[in-house]
Amino acid sequence: MSRFIFDGYEFDVATNTAVFKYRFPEKNLSYTETIVFKSGDVQYSQEALVRALDLAHVLTGVSYYKAFPTSEVEFANGGVDGWQADFFNKVYQEGLSQYAYENELTRDDLAKFVASMETPPLPAVAYNGRGIVSMQSGGKDSLLVAALLDKSNTDYTPFYISSSNGYPAILDSLKEPLVLAQRKLDREGLRRASSLGGKNGHVPVTYIAMSYALVQAILLGKNTVLVAIAHEGEEPHGWIGDLPVNHQWSKTWQAEQLFAEYVRRYISPDIIVGSPLRRYSELKVSQLFADHAWPQFGKEFSSCNVANYKQGANNSKLTWCGQCPKCANSYLLFAPFINKNELQARLGGELFTKPELVDTFKGLLGVDGIMKPFECVGEVEELRRAYRLAVANGYAPLPFEVPLSDFDMDSTYDSQEQVSVVTLGF
Structure with a gap:
């Protein structure tokens, strides 16, 4: 059976560049991904940064792991405790459920992280940063968060992840200047994996993006990361045994809670990550x-x-x-x-x-x-x-009958209170 190895990472403080490494030793296949962040005129917490990079390294790996799914995953350096193992199993199983469905896999075919008592994880640290990073995409949810932050006269830093220097021009119309991180996938490694018969499919990209926003927030001395997600993803498309098939797993309320709890346990209880729109449909x-x-x-x-x-x-x-x-x-x-x-x-x-x-x-x-x-x-x-x-409202009807619904659009849902109070000018 093949193994997937998290082969460590490096961070260049001069260029704010993270280099994440992975490999399939039995396939003689390795990957190197690079993410270039922006620096800030602050003395950031190196302790918090290391812990955030640890998380980003594992979450980013899902983009490469999917080529040759295996239950055998290992760390070249360090390991995870029991809670972390359960967390990453959720990411690599439920987060890959659509991929599993489309590639005719089951939960047993996917990664199984195992706790290692030899190398306990670093404890969370105190953190005194202040300020908001608001993740942006050019879509309705993130732009609404920006509009509400503006409406409430709240300072924030808009953040966007790109594979180049380009980004949606609409983000130039935000009141605050955009901070851009550049993600450079290992396309050559991915092409080689494809030539070897590697699989492809959807990954929990929201989690990856949240981990990058977390790193960027720490580099800027900020303590709050706002992702723009409403009440969504709670309705699975189907099931593979006991595995719910869900395109949007990393956007669910469960996923937000898990991510926030990971940050609290292993990075800092003083850092907030979540969506102020979570309580709305x-x-x-x-x-x-x-x-x-x-x-x-x-x-x-x-x-x-x-x-x-x-x-x-x-x-x-x-x-x-x-x-x-x-x-x-x-x-x-x-x-x-x-x-x-x-x-x-x-x-x-x-x-x-x-x-x-x-x-x-x-x-x-x-x-x-x-x-x-x-x-x-x-x-x-x-x-x-x-x-x-x-x-x-005057729109032409569809050419088929649509069942009635008593859905109440004004109903509210569970959310993180400390996130919900950040923006709300309405």
Whole structure:
């Protein structure tokens, strides 16, 4: 059986560059990933930084591990305790559930981290940084957080991860200057893995991005990382035995709690990571965006992955393809609150009447047994409610019956109190 080795990492303090290393010894295959962060004019906590890099190293590894899934994972240096083993097993099993489904794997085929008592983890440290890093993507949720921070006159640092010097131009319209980190995947290693028959598939990228934002926050002397995630991902697409299949696992409330607890236990209890939108449904967030952010960002933002986020794509100007599940989902969520002429001009026409989107909408709305798309989309009941509100707002109906829903968009959900109070100017 092949093994996947976490082969250590380096951090160059002169250039703020992290180099993460991994290998499959039986495949004679190694990877090196580089992430370049921005420096700040502060004396940052080296102790907190090391602990955050430890986390980022393991989470980043999932991008390479997936080529040749194995239960055998090892650390070239150090190890994990029991709680960490359980945490990383969640990431590498439930976080890879869509990948497992698409590659016909089971939980038993995936990584099994085992506690090592020989090298106990470093204890958490006290941390006295202050300030907010707000993760940005150019999509509705992160721009809403920025708008609410602005509305409440709260200082923050917007943060974006790119594979180049490029980023969505809409982020230049934020009140605060953008901080950009550059992630350089080991594309040559990935190509070699593919030539050897390696597998591919979706990874829990939100967790990876959160770990980079955490590192960047420490380098800037900040103590709060805001990720923009509503109540979502709680509805699995299906099951593989006892493994729920979920495209959005790393966006779930469980995942946020686990990440925050990891930070508290192993990095610092004085650092906060979480989403101020967690207590709201996607439909409520769309209403809030329409009320608080559409006038500023409506003509430039996008949640469409197809048009903007393919590898190597130039996403300086965000657009919508008008053909994919993300576009269909956004159309459903915004139609109750945005004039149809304005929304249709932005998203590419009257999506409810496009024949090629009928099955996509059936999947989103839970009709005819069609599986919900493997995308970050709303839950069936809230999307059914959104559809009824859209038709009442003058939108043409779909060519099939949509079940009624009593979904209450004003319901609130569990969230981290210390995160929820950060922004809330409404």
